[in-house]
Amino acid sequence: MNSSQFREASHAAIEEIIQYYDTLASRPVLSTVSPGYLRPLLPNGPPQTGESWPAIQSDIERVIMPGLTHWQSPNFMAFFPASSTFPSMLGEMYSAAFTAPAFNWLCSPAVTELETVVLDWLAGLFALPECFLSKGEGGGVIQGSASEAVVTVMVAARERIVQRRCGHLEEGEEKEQKMGEERIKLVALGGEHSHSSVQKAANIAGVRFRSVPAPKSSGFRVTAQSLRQKIEECKSKGIEPFFMGLTLGTTNTCAVDEFEEIVAVAKDYPDVWIHVDAAYAGAALALPEYQHLAAPFAAFDSFNTNMHKWLLTNFDASVLWVKQRRSLTDALSITPSYLRNEFSDSGLVTDYRDWQIPLGRRFRALKIWFVLRTYGVDGIQAHLRNTIKLGELFHSLVVSRPDLFTVVAGPAFALTVLTVNPEKRGAAKGARVTPASSPDPNHEAYLNDFTSDAESQYLANANTVTKEVYERINSGGEFFLTSTTMEGIFTIRVVSANPMAEEKYLRRVFEVLVETAEGVLTEREKGK
Numbered sequence: 205m206n207s208s209q210f211r212e213a214s215h216a217a218i219e220e221i222i223q224y225y226d227t228l229a230s231r232p233v234l235s236t237v238s239p240g241y242l243r244p245l246l247p248n249g250p251p252q253t254g255e256s257w258p259a260i261q262s263d264i265e266r267v268i269m270p271g272l273t274h275w276q277s278p279n280f281m282a283f284f285p286a287s288s289t290f291p292s293m294l295g296e297m298y299s300a301a302f303t304a305p306a307f308n309w310l311c312s313p314a315v316t317e318l319e320t321v322v323l324d325w326l327a328g329l330f331a332l333p334e335c336f337l338s339k340g341e342g343g344g345v346i347q348g349s350a351s352e353a354v355v356t357v358m359v360a361a362r363e364r365i366v367q368r369r370c371g372h373l374e375e376g377e378e379k380e381q382k383m384g385e386e387r388i389k390l391v392a393l394g395g396e397h398s399h400s401s402v403q404k405a406a407n408i409a410g411v412r413f414r415s416v417p418a419p420k421s422s423g424f425r426v427t428a429q430s431l432r433q434k435i436e437e438c439k440s441k442g443i444e445p446f447f448m449g450l451t452l453g454t455t456n457t458c459a460v461d462e463f464e465e466i467v468a469v470a471k472d473y474p475d476v477w478i479h480v481d482a483a484y485a486g487a488a489l490a491l492p493e494y495q496h497l498a499a500p501f502a503a504f505d506s507f508n509t510n511m512h513k514w515l516l517t518n519f520d521a522s523v524l525w526v527k528q529r530r531s532l533t534d535a536l537s538i539t540p541s542y543l544r545n546e547f548s549d550s551g552l553v554t555d556y557r558d559w560q561i562p563l564g565r566r567f568r569a570l571k572i573w574f575v576l577r578t579y580g581v582d583g584i585q586a587h588l589r590n591t592i593k594l595g596e597l598f599h600s601l602v603v604s605r606p607d608l609f610t611v612v613a614g615p616a617f618a619l620t621v622l623t624v625n626p627e628k629r630g631a632a633k634g635a636r637v638t639p640a641s642s643p644d645p646n647h648e649a650y651l652n653d654f655t656s657d658a659e660s661q662y663l664a665n666a667n668t669v670t671k672e673v674y675e676r677i678n679s680g681g682e683f684f685l686t687s688t689t690m691e692g693i694f695t696i697r698v699v700s701a702n703p704m705a706e707e708k709y710l711r712r713v714f715e716v717l718v719e720t721a722e723g724v725l726t727e728r729e730k731g732k
């Protein structure tokens with residue numbers, strides 16, 4: 205493809221992409237293809253002679269489109285959003301054009317230097333404590349995903365504690381042996397509702413994993429008490445906690461762990477590296493009304509959030525900050541300490557290959573820079589506030605029907621988590637809300653039976669009904685929602701943080717929830 209063919213092809217591709225975005229709302233959000241749909245649509249091997257762009261492009265609609273789930277559709281209210289915006293796409297385009305595995309400063313100084321500047325801008329936008337800025341001993345780096353960020357800091361934490369225990373020993377086999385013995389004892393901790401990436405990181409890092417309870421009674425949050433208790437329990441068994449993964453905005457309910465009180469735990473156990481994973485909800489730190497959440501981070505070691513979830517930036521861009529960039533370079537640098545120099549350590553020249561697992565890296569700062577400049581702080585804040593408000597609106601609709609629904613969590617960061625009541629309760633107005641984890645006092649089983657059987661029967665019925673409603677809505681094709689189960693309660697999650705979210709879509713999904721719940725409950729009533 206030469207320049208003039210590229211001009212023609214790229215214009216045609218951009219036209220098609222614009223057309224796709226303009227028609228997103230009218231496309232069924234979920235793909236309906238069956239597994240293996242694609243192979244029969246394609247030849248058995250690549251073409252012998254090259255094809256023209258129009259021939260290739262036409263396969264987007266024929267082959268690819270049927271198998272796409274439309275994450276940018278305003279009817280996508282599942283998981284957390286994966287934002288995409290035009291300025292971010294432009295960043296991706298330039299990044300592709302300038303492709304270089306920019307593993308060190310010299311590979312392309314602009315790649316490194318823009319990343320450092322943009323990460324400092326973001327640290328300011330999120331009101332992160334000064335210690336995370338590159339002008340001190342900390343700094344930020346762009347990782348591909350939150351999972352990658354977590355495993356990276358876990359390895360840094362592992363090596364930090366091993367060095368603290370063995371760093372004074374003379375180099376040699378004895379030291380190596382001692383370091384191995386220390387590593388074997390290590391255990392990484394994560395909150396009960398921390399993302400599974402924390403446990404996966406422990407598997408990759410070759411250490412044990414233990415979960416810190418965050419029960420419903422504590423709002424699904426990790427408290428200082430539960431963390432302290434778990435640390436002591438591990439120590440009493442001879443295993444050594446060296447890492448704790450806290451969460452700002454858990455995947456299940458967007459719960460926020462008790463950062464302020466955990467500061468004291470961090471001080472009492474300085475060998476435990478404390479990381480805050482804010483993959484989704486960290487975006488809210490761009491709003492002054494949420495920035496108090498970041499103040500305790502000064503006592504912690506690292507923090508990450510995904511630009512590619514709620515912050516209008518295309519996948520992938522997970523931004524990670526550490527308080528001591530040396531912890532990363534000590535663990536991940538392939539340059540032995542005798543080759544290090546004061547310029548690298550002072551941050552004058554950063555080689556980001558030593559802050560991550562792979563060697564090569566993409567020019568991801570460009571798309572973040574474009575997004576920040578196109579929207580400005582005002583535009584980003586308006587997007588966040590608008591979607592939070594939509595979440596509150598949806599929540600208010602749900603609580604207006606206590607006969608049908610029970611809110612289990614939220615509204616929090618544009619997420620509401622709900623269950624459907626197993627039997628329609630009285631008139632909507634003034635009806636009592638019974639959480640799904642408690643027995644319904646009007647339920648027949650409960651009136652006649654005050655044993656725990658009544659409770660579990662109620663829960664089983666609520667789960668059956670909620671699951672049925674959930675499955676019918678997703679198979680209906682108009683909306684895509686996701687579910688989660690906590691303490692045996694099956695729940696439906698509705699997220700309104702999509703860049704295309706609007707009030708009419710939230711009102712419509714509520715209407716669909718009501719219609720479906722009423723349908724399921726009526727059928728159950730008739731079946732009795």
Ligand code: PLP
Nearest residue numbers: 349350351399453454455481483
């Ligand atoms: N952490 C939290 C709280 C999440 O919700 C998710 C994904 O939704 C992740 C981590 C994993 O993100 P990634 O796909 O960037 O690894």
